[in-house]
Amino acid sequence: xxxxxxxxxxxxxxxxxxxxxxxxxxxxxxxxxxxxxxxxxxxxxxxxxxxxxxxxxxxxxxxxxxxxxxxxxxxxxxxxxxxxxxxxxxxxxxxxxxxxxxxxxxxxxxxxxxxxxxxxxxxxxxxxxxxxxxxxxxxxxxxxxxxxxxxxxxxxxxxxxxxxxxxxxxxxxxxxxxxxxxxxxxxxxxxxxxxxxxxxxxxxxxxxxxxxxxxxxxxxxxxxxxxxxxxxxxxxxxxxxxxxxxxxxxxxxxxxxxxxxxxxxxxxxxxxxxxxxxxxxxxxxxxxxxxxxxxxxxxxxxxxxxxxxxxxxxxxxxxxxxxxxxxxxxxxxxxxxxxxxxxxxxxxxxxxxxxxxxxxxxxxxxxxxxxxxxxxxxxxxxxxxxxxxxxxxxxxxxxxxxxxxxxxxxxxxxxxxxxxxxxxxxxxxxxxxx
Amino acid sequence: xxxxxxxxxxxxxxxxxxxxxxxxxxxxxxxxxxxxxxxxxxxxxxxxxxxxxxxxxxxxxxxxxxxxxxxxxxxxxxxxxxxxxxxxxxxxxxxxxxxxxxxxxxxxxxxxxxxxxxxxxxxxxxxxxxxxxxxxxxxxxxxxxxxxxxxxxxxxxxxxxxxxxxxxxxxxxxxxxxxxxxxxxxxxxxxxxxxxxxxxxxxxxxxxxxxxxxxxxxxxxxxxxxxxxxxxxxxxxxxxxxxxxxxxxxxxxxxxxxxxxxxxxxxxxxxxxxxxxxxxxxxxxxxxxxxxxxxxxxxxxxxxxxxxxxxxxxxxxxxxxxxxxxxxxxxxxxxxxxxxxxxxxxxxxxxxxxxxxxxxxxxxxxxxxxxxxxxxxxxxxxxxxxxxxxxxxxxxxxxxxxxxxxxxxxxxxxxxxxxxxxxxxxxxxxxxxxxxxxxxxxxxxxxxx
Numbered sequence: 060x061x062x063x064x065x066x067x068x069x070x071x072x073x074x075x076x077x078x079x080x081x082x083x084x085x086x087x088x089x090x091x092x093x094x095x096x097x098x099x100x101x102x103x104x105x106x107x108x109x110x111x112x113x114x115x116x117x118x119x120x121x122x123x124x125x126x127x128x129x130x131x132x133x134x135x136x137x138x139x140x141x142x143x144x145x146x147x148x149x150x151x152x153x154x155x156x157x158x159x160x161x162x163x164x165x166x167x168x169x170x171x172x173x174x175x176x177x178x179x180x181x182x183x184x185x186x187x188x189x190x191x192x193x194x195x196x197x198x199x200x201x202x203x204x205x206x207x208x209x210x211x212x213x214x215x216x217x218x219x220x221x222x223x224x225x226x227x228x229x230x231x232x233x234x235x236x237x238x239x240x241x242x243x244x245x246x247x248x249x250x251x252x253x254x255x256x257x258x259x260x261x262x263x264x265x266x267x268x269x270x271x272x273x274x275x276x277x278x279x280x281x282x283x284x285x286x287x288x289x290x291x292x293x294x295x296x297x298x299x300x301x302x303x304x305x306x307x308x309x310x311x312x313x314x315x316x317x318x319x320x321x322x323x324x325x326x327x328x329x330x331x332x333x334x335x336x337x338x339x340x341x342x343x344x345x346x347x348x349x350x351x352x353x354x355x356x357x358x359x360x361x362x363x364x365x366x367x368x369x370x371x372x373x374x375x376x377x378x379x380x381x382x383x384x385x386x387x388x389x390x391x392x393x394x395x396x397x398x399x400x401x402x403x404x405x406x407x408x409x410x411x412x413x414x415x416x417x418x419x420x421x422x423x424x425x426x427x428x429x430x431x432x433x434x435x436x437x438x439x440x441x442x443x444x445x446x447x448x449x450x451x452x453x454x455x456x457x458x459x460x461x462x463x464x465x466x467x468x469x470x471x472x473x474x475x476x477x478x479x480x481x482x483x484x485x486x487x488x489x490x491x492x493x
Numbered sequence: 494x495x496x497x498x499x500x501x502x503x504x505x506x507x508x509x510x511x512x513x514x515x516x517x518x519x520x521x522x523x524x525x526x527x528x529x530x531x532x533x534x535x536x537x538x539x540x541x542x543x544x545x546x547x548x549x550x551x552x553x554x555x556x557x558x559x560x561x562x563x564x565x566x567x568x569x570x571x572x573x574x575x576x577x578x579x580x581x582x583x584x585x586x587x588x589x590x591x592x593x594x595x596x597x598x599x600x601x602x603x604x605x606x607x608x609x610x611x612x613x614x615x616x617x618x619x620x621x622x623x624x625x626x627x628x629x630x631x632x633x634x635x636x637x638x639x640x641x642x643x644x645x646x647x648x649x650x651x652x653x654x655x656x657x658x659x660x661x662x663x664x665x666x667x668x669x670x671x672x673x674x675x676x677x678x679x680x681x682x683x684x685x686x687x688x689x690x691x692x693x694x695x696x697x698x699x700x701x702x703x704x705x706x707x708x709x710x711x712x713x714x715x716x717x718x719x720x721x722x723x724x725x726x727x728x729x730x731x732x733x734x735x736x737x738x739x740x741x742x743x744x745x746x747x748x749x750x751x752x753x754x755x756x757x758x759x760x761x762x763x764x765x766x767x768x769x770x771x772x773x774x775x776x777x778x779x780x781x782x783x784x785x786x787x788x789x790x791x792x793x794x795x796x797x798x799x800x801x802x803x804x805x806x807x808x809x810x811x812x813x814x815x816x817x818x819x820x821x822x823x824x825x826x827x828x829x830x831x832x833x834x835x836x837x838x839x840x841x842x843x844x845x846x847x848x849x850x851x852x853x854x855x856x857x858x859x860x861x862x863x864x865x866x867x868x869x870x871x872x873x874x875x876x877x878x879x880x881x882x883x884x885x886x887x888x889x890x891x892x893x894x895x896x897x898x899x900x901x902x903x904x905x906x907x908x909x910x911x912x913x914x915x916x917x918x919x920x921x922x923x924x925x926x927x928x929x930x931x932x933x934x935x936x937x938x939x940x941x942x
Contacts, residue, residue, distance in 0.1 A: 203937060269782060276779040283772045290765035297761055300754045308747040311740055315891055322898070458785040459936035465789050466923050469796070469916045476913035480906050487902035493895045 102131045102143075103209055103224065105202040108194045109147075124194055125149045126201055130224055146227035150175070153201060156223050159234050160214060161356075162242045165363040166446040167214060168453045170207035171352030173200025179281040179344065181288035181337070192338070196345055203349065213449070249366045250359060256368050260443070266450065267361040274354040277347050284344060288337050299330030318493035325486040332482070336475050343471065346464040350457060357453070360446055367442055371435040378428035385421045388414065586610045587682045587697065589675035592667045593624075602626050603662070605671055607678065609697045615689065621698045627652070629702050630674055636692040637681065638828075642835050643878040644687060645886055647680040648824035649673070650817065665809075669817050676821070680889070686878070725841035734876075737883060738833055745826045752819050755811060762808050766801055773797035789923050796915045803911040807904050818897050822890070829886070832879060839875050843868035 107127040115121045129143035153172055160169045177193055205224075208214045219237065222230050305323030309316040591606035609621040630649055637646045650673035660666060681687045696702065730738070773794045780790035846865045853859045 207937070272782045273779075276775060276782070280772075280775045280779070283768060283775060287765065287768045287772050290761065290768050293761040294758065294765055297754060297757050300757075301751070304747055304750045304754065308744070308751075311743050311747075315894070318895075322902075456936065461786055462789055462923060463936050465793055466920060469793070469920050469923070472796070472916045473913055473920070476909040476916070479909035480913070483902045483905040483909070487899055487906065490895060490898040490902055493891065493898070 102129075103202075103205050104129050105198050105205065106145075108198050111149075123149055124197075126198060128205070128224060144225065146225070148223070148227075150197070150201075152223075152231070153204065155231070155234060156220065157204075158243055159219055159237065159239050160208070160217070161359070162239045162246050163217070163219075163237075164213060165246070166360060166442050167211070167449050168353065168356045168360055169214070170204050170211075171349060171356060172204055173197045173345070174348060174352070179285050179348075181285040181292070192341075196341065200345065200349070212452075213445075246363075250362050252366075254365070254369050256365050257372055258368075260364065260368065262447070263361050263364050267358060270354045270357040270361070274351060274358075277351040277354070281344060281347055281351070284340075288340065292333055292337060295333035296330050298326050302327035302330065315493045318489045318491075322486045322489035325482050325489065329479070329482045329486075332478055336471075336478070339471055340468075343464060343468045346460070346467075350461065353453075353457070357450075360450075364439075364442060364446060367435070367439050371432070371439050374428065374431045374435045378425065378432050381421060381425050381428055385418065385425060388418055388421065584612045585682045585688055587678045589671055589678055592671055594662060601662070603667055605674060607697060615694060616698060618698070623697065623700065623702075625696070625702070627670070627674070629696065630677065632702070633681075633692055633696045634677075637687060637690055640690060640692065641687060642832070643839075643875040644684070645825075645829050645832055645879070645882040646687070647677050648821055648828055649677055650821065651824070665813060669813055672814075673817060673821055684882075684885075725838065725845040727837040727841035728844065730837060730840075731876075733880070734833060734836065738830070741826050741830055741833070745823060748819055748823050748826070752816065752823070755816055755819065759808055759811060762804060766804055766808070769797060769801050769804070773801065792919045792922050796912075796919050799915040800912045803908045807908045810904050811901070815897060815901055818893065822893070825886075836872075836875050836879055839868070839872045843872045 105126050106129045108124050109127070110122055111125050112120060112122045125147040126149070127145055127147055129145050131143040150172075157169060157172055160167075173196070177190075208220055214220060219230075219234055222233050226233070302323040305319045305326065309319035309323070312319060586609070588608045589605050590608070592603050593605075595602055595604055604624040604626045607621075607623050607625050609616075611619060627649075631652060634646060634649055637644075650670050681690075681693060687693065776790050776794035776797065780787045780794065783790060843865070846868050847861075850859075850861045850865045854861060
């Protein structure tokens with residue numbers, strides 16, 4: 060587990076569109092979480108997307124999109140940006156990376172990937188994976204994913220992550236070599252298993268509940284937002300009809316004609332403006348979606364903890380049982396039912412040698428049991444400590460990100476209002492000249 | 494297209510009658526130059542048909558006479574001022590307000606207060622205040638139509654409302670109807686000819702509007718115009734009236750479309766509003782499970798609610814002010830088409846009679862009977878009145894629609910301004926909190942900068 064060490068390391072993670080002044084400011088202002096030794100002075104971005112065709116695993120032609128990842132050292136003051144190292148990755152490779160991280164760092168809330176298929180769409184928005192707007196939004200989502208991993212105090216140090224960014228060809232083998240697949244299967248099993256923890260950690264219970272609530276409310280919000288978008292689209296578009304009828308009407312008028320005609324043009328502008336407005340709002344939806352998917356990651360950390368806790372409880376329970384058995388064996392009483400006890404009752408007492416050997420075996424077992432409990436305990440404590448570190452970090456990040464998302468949403472609304480005022484004021488002027 | 498009659502002089506007042514397009518001007522028979530319409534008084538007594546005014550009352554009958562009485566001021570701008578603005582007397586002011594519900598064993602209905610202020614000598618008192626119900630307005634309009642068939646009578650709001658569908662006693666309905674009645678009465682009062690109609694006088698001043706008797710005499714005269722013209726077929730409608738007809742048809746169509754669009758927008762807005770309200774509540778409920786984010790989320794919920802309110806206001810407005818005016822004009826157009834038809838009939842009658850008279854003259858030298866001349870006068874007065882009213886109507890229409898559409902645009906601007914203000918105050922709230930926060934944790938946005 061990465062330990063906090065104060066350092067003056069700076070990693071600049073930015074967009075290619077940045078100006079030199081902005082990037083200079085970034086270097087001064089941006090201080091990343093301590094421990095990101097790997098990403099010292101590295102810029103990452105997902106620059107482009109391209110369509111490829113190739114044969115898939117069942118030897119059929121398929122079209123898919125690949126994304127260009129660019130890595131370049133961060134700018135030093137006064138230096139010129141070096142040419143980036145680049146490689147291409149497709150979505151499924153991102154998925155593989157993420158699965159690896161999930162399995163390897165079960166106590167970390169792993170940043171989510173953008174959605175595989177478009178959901179919560181309002182009717183005009185394409186649900187087609189090859190649609191350029193969808194691809195663009197996905198590009199941004201993938202970049203966000205890489206940025207989040209690269210700035211994470213623990214995840215950024217992962218070697219496989221580093222190879223993902225640097226080794227186009229050999230990466231897949233490297234991942235598989237880690238043997239994470241086996242852990243992946245068992246993890247999936249454990250996540251879906253039903254078991255009850257006797258003494259659940261209150262903090263984790265509260266966190267899971269919060270995460271479920273957040274998931275539910277964001278899903279609701281996204282669904283309704285899509286409906287709202289649909290309706291608003293209708294309102295704007297119907298106004299386009301005014302454009303046509305005013306134009307037709309102006310043909311039979313003398314003095315009123317010009318005013319009507321120009322007002323009609325403004326109505327057309329108004330109707331057309333909704334397309335851009337709603338396209339921009341998708342950005343807000345994407346920000347919400349990221350946190351919707353984050354709740355899944357939070358949930359799995361909670362579940363993992365439950366599993367560990369459960370195993371600890373099971374081990375403790377098992378140990379207690381064995382101790383009980385030993386005591387009974389030693390004192391000859393049988394409080395707990397055991398097959399050995401029954402058989403000895405039925406078939407007569409065993410010989411002292413048998414008893415001795417059984418005691419010794421039990422003793423051994425108890426020793427092992429104590430070791431197991433100790434291990435499990437440590438594992439649990441370590442998990443809890445590391446997880447809570449990350450959870451606190453996540454909470455802060457979530458509050459900041461969502462606050463900013465709300466601000467940018469409000470800004471979008473203001474911009475929409477301004478456009479509306481502009482168009483209708485123009486129309487009003489035309490009408491007043493009628 | 495509007496008729497290109499000269500502004501402000503759209504009646505036959507200024508031109509000798511022969512210069513005005515004559516349907517049979519190609520005919521050899523030079524008809525008598527026509528009435529000398531610059532002289533008042535006696536002439537009108539014969540042509541009393543055109544407006545139904547009985548001889549007894551001193552009030553002027555036709556627009557032509559009125560112009561002369563009022564010393565036409567030749568202030569005819571081309572910037573679109575109402576050509577009648579300076580010829581209006583501004584001595585009759587009417588208002589409709591104060592709706593009250595009356596419940597009797599037989600029926601329940603609404604009355605409105607009709608207040609009048611006037612300096613006209615045709616009225617006994619300078620002020621009146623009476624109560625009238627829709628039926629009374631309807632009566633008035635019918636009487637005006639009958640007694641002034643050559644003029645465009647402004648429309649009333651719709652008479653029939655489906656009992657189950659519309660609440661006749663709801664505040665909005667009553668308010669909308671009252672505004673329309675007020676407009677109707679004002680238009681009549683502003684009209685240089687209609688405002689002198691004795692039925693209007695009775696409507697405004699009589700304590701009890703006895704609708705059956707008393708004014709029966711007047712209606713008889715008006716009837717003659719309606720009945721006589723039947724049975725004749727019009728051959729050619731003069732171009733300026735054709736143009737009017739075409740304009741009315743197209744305009745009617747466009748208004749219908751605009752009405753449909755406006756209704757559709759209201760419907761879409763209503764559905765949008767429903768979703769938006771629910772959207773706001775989700776933010777509010779989310780706020781409940783957050784700590785740091787509670788206030789921002791509540792802020793967003795508040796903004797959404799404010800926007801909902803603003804939208805509701807605007808929609809209500811459109812329903813109450815915009816749509817009724819549109820519908821009123823559609824009704825207006827209908828009544829105008831009727832007047833055009835009546836004009837056609839009067840022309841048809843004249844032409845028919847003239848033809849018959851000419852034939853007879855050719856056969857046995859019977860002179861053209863005086864009644865043919867009367868028909869011609871009737872028709873020409875009709876044409877003149879209609880043209881005058883057309884100009885006036887065009888001008889009013891322009892003002893009305895300018896006001897209507899500017900109002901609509903204005904309401905939209907106000908709506909967006911309200912929303913913008915709400916979101917801007919939220920940003921202030923959100924960003925204040927931000928500057929307090931100085932943890933080392935970086936947000937995604939910060940990482941990307």
